[in-house]
Amino acid sequence: MSGFALLVGRDLRIALRRRGDALNVVVFFVVASSLFALGVGPEPKLLAAMGAGVVWVAALLAAMLSLPRMFAADFADGTLEQLLVAPRPLLGVVAAKISSHWLMTGLPLTLIAPLLGLQYHLPASALGTLLVSLVIGTPVLSMLGAAGAALTLGARGGGVLLGLLLLPLYVPVLVFGAGAVIAVQNGLDPGAHLSLLGAFLAVSSVVGPLAAMAALRIALD
C-alpha cells in the first residue's frame, strides 16, 4: 500500500473511533458563527453584509482549533518518531497529515457553510461562491496549519500560541475568500478573488509543507 494511503487510512480510522473530535469542529463552527448574529442583532441587511466575513472567520477559527490534533497525539505516543525513522519520504508523511486534517475539518466545514450562509441571508449565487471559495481556501488552512502545528509541538501556551502564529498568515485567505462572496453580492465577477486565492493555494502548498517538515525535524531532534 502506498505510504500516503496507509497514513491517511490510519488517521481516518482513529478519527472514526474518536467520533467526538470530528463532530466538535463542526459544532464549534455553527456556534461561533451564530454568536456574531447574536452579537449584532437580526437585521437582515446587516447580516447579509456581514455574512461572508462571519462564515469565513468562523471557519478559520474552527480549522485552527483542530490543528493541534494533527501531530500532538502521535508526538506523545511515539508514533511521530517512528514516522521520521521509517523509510518513507517526510514530505509524503506531511502531505498525508494535511490531507487527513482537511478531510476531517476543511471538508465538513465547506459542506456545512452554505447552511450558515442561509442564516445570514446570502443569496443563492453568493452561496455557490462561498462553497467554491472554501473548497479552494480550506486546504490552505490545513497546509499553513501543518507548519504552525509542527512548530508548536510541546511548546508552552498551546492553542493560543498557535492562533497568534497562524492568524496573521491566514489573512490573505480571509481577504480573498470572503472578498469573492462579497463581490458576487455586489453583482461583480468573483474571478479575480478566486484566482488570487488559487495562487495563494499554490504558494502555500510549497511553503506550508516545507516549513512543517523543517519544524517536525526540529521538534524531534
Add this chain to the structure above:
Amino acid sequence: MLEAKDLACERGGVRLFTGLGFSVGAGALLRVKGPNGSGKTSLLRTLAGLSRPASGSIRWRDRERGDDFRREMLFIGHAAGLSEDLTVLENLNFALELSGAKRPLEKTKAALELFGLERVARMPARFLSQGQRRRAALARLALSAEVPLWLLDEPFAALDAEALEQLSRLATAHLARGGLVVLTSHQEVAIAAPATETVVLQA
C-alpha cells in the same frame, strides 16, 4: 558496518559527550552504559538519524547515511509508538507496513503470542498495562529478521522474566544471522553475541 568518529552530542545547551568513537561489524552487540542523563538516549537517537550530532560523523557500510539507511534500520525508543485508539494487532501491522514489511496474519499473531499478547491482540492499546505496551512495541522484532540494524533504547524496562528471556533469544538469533544490535540498558541481560563492544558514558 556501523562506525562513529569523534561524535559529540549536545542537549539543551549542555555538552553530553565528546570524542566518541566506535566501529562494529556484523554479528556485534553494542552496549551503551551510563548513569541517567549521560546521553545514552541522545546517542541512540543520533545513530537513528533523529538528532543531529554537534560534531563528528556516523557511517553505515562505509558510506554517509542516506535514504537506504532507514530501510536497513529499526529504532524502538522510550515511547512505545502505539496509537491508543488502534488495537495491538492494528498497531503492529501499521509498524510493519510503515517499514515496508507487510506480513500475513498468522505471522503477526505468532509474534504477539511470543510475547504473551494473543489475548489482547484485538484490544485498543489504551487498555494495556505498561509492561504489555512495552511487549507490543517489541513484538515487531520477531518479524524484522531482514532489517540488519536494531537500535533499542532501554528495551528491558518494564519486562517480566519471560519477556526478558524472549527478547534475549530474539537478539541472540539476530546476531547469529549477522545482524547488529545497539542497545542502552541499566540491567545486565545475557545475550550471546559473537562480538560485544561496550560504550560507557560519564555523567
Add this chain to the structure above:
Amino acid sequence: MIFNYAAPQAFYPIAGRMIPWFGVAAAVLAVAGLYVAFLVAPTDATQGEAYRIIFIHVPAAWMSMFIYLVMAFWAAAGLVLNTRLSGMMASALAPTGAMFTFLALWTGSLWGKPTWGTWWAWDARMTSELILLFLYLGFIALKGAFADPQRADRAGAVLALLGAVNVPIIYFSVVWWNTLHQGASVSLTRAPSMAMTMLVGMLLMALAAWMYSIAVSLARLRRIIRAREGDAEWIRLSTGKRNPR
C-alpha cells in the same frame, strides 16, 4: 563551517566596543533629522504643523519592515549554518522591530486625529503595520515557549522565514482589501507631496533609527549571550562577576 566571530564568546567584546559608536551616530543623526523636521521643512499647506509627525511615523514604518527582513535573514543563517550567534541575533532584533511597529501605529494614530478626525482607520498601511506587529509578537511568543534555547532558535527561524515569505502576500492582500471596500477614500497615512527637504528629514531620521536599532540590538545580544552562556569561565573573567543562574 565555523566563522571566527560566529562564536558568542568571540563576538561579545566586539559588540561591546561597537555599541558606543552606533549610539553616538544615532544621536547625531537624530539631532540633524529633528532639526530638519522642525526648523527647515516648510509648513504643509493643508495639514499645518501636525504633519511633522510623519518624520517619526514614516521612518518607524520603514524600520519595522527592514528589521523583520534582517531578523529573518539571521534566523535563516542560524538554521543553515548551525551557528548559535545568528539565532541570538534574531532574538535580539525582535523587540526593537516590534517597538518600531508599535511606534508607527501610535504616531499614525496621532497624525490621523487632528488631520482626519479619527484615531484609527482601516487603511492599507496601518492595517499592514498591525499585522506586522502580530507577526513580531508571534515570533517573540514562540521563542519564549521552549525551555531549550536551541529548539527555540530553530523553531523561531522557521517561523521568521515563513513570515518573511508571506509578508509581501499579506501586504498585497490588505491593499486589495482596502481598495475593494473603501473605493475612493482617503488614506490616513498618505504622505503629503514631498518637498526635497521633507525627504532629507525622513532619511536622516531613518538612518538615526537604524543606528539606534543596531546599538540597542547589540546591547540586547550581549545580555542574551550572558544569560545563555552564564556558567562559562570566560563570562566570569570578562564581567568580573559570577552570573547567578
